[in-house]
Amino acid sequence: MRTLLALLALSLAACGDSTTGGGDAAVVTELPDGAACPSGTQFCGGTICVPLANPFNCGGCRILCNSSAPSCAARSDGTYYCRP
Numbered sequence: 001m002r003t004l005l006a007l008l009a010l011s012l013a014a015c016g017d018s019t020t021g022g023g024d025a026a027v028v029t030e031l032p033d034g035a036a037c038p039s040g041t042q043f044c045g046g047t048i049c050v051p052l053a054n055p056f057n058c059g060g061c062r063i064l065c066n067s068s069a070p071s072c073a074a075r076s077d078g079t080y081y082c083r084p
Contacts (some may be wrong), residue, residue: 027042027052027060028042028043028044028061029041029042030043030049031041031043031047031049032047035071037049040052040053042057042060042061044057044062045061052072052074053072053073053074053080054072054081055056055071055072055082056081057072057081058064058072058080058081059072059079059081060080065082066082068084069083069084070082070084071083071084
């Protein structure tokens with residue numbers, strides 16, 4: 001059931017604008033087997049938890065930073081954005 005809910009949450013997650021960090025993507029914080037992801041990571045599919053600060057996962061699954069803003073940074077409120 002948790003897997004179904006996780007997949008549903010991922011499918012309903014809004015993809016943000018990676019250049020501004022906009023959007024409210026759902027953060028899935030546990031693996032399909034129910035194990036919790038470590039702080040600062042999330043489940044995006046497969047079998048691992050992915051860092052939220054990764055430029056290929058800037059604050060949410062499939063929110064990519066681009067060449068004009070290539071690095072991912074955390075804001076003081078816990079959200080993430082792509083920066084130059």
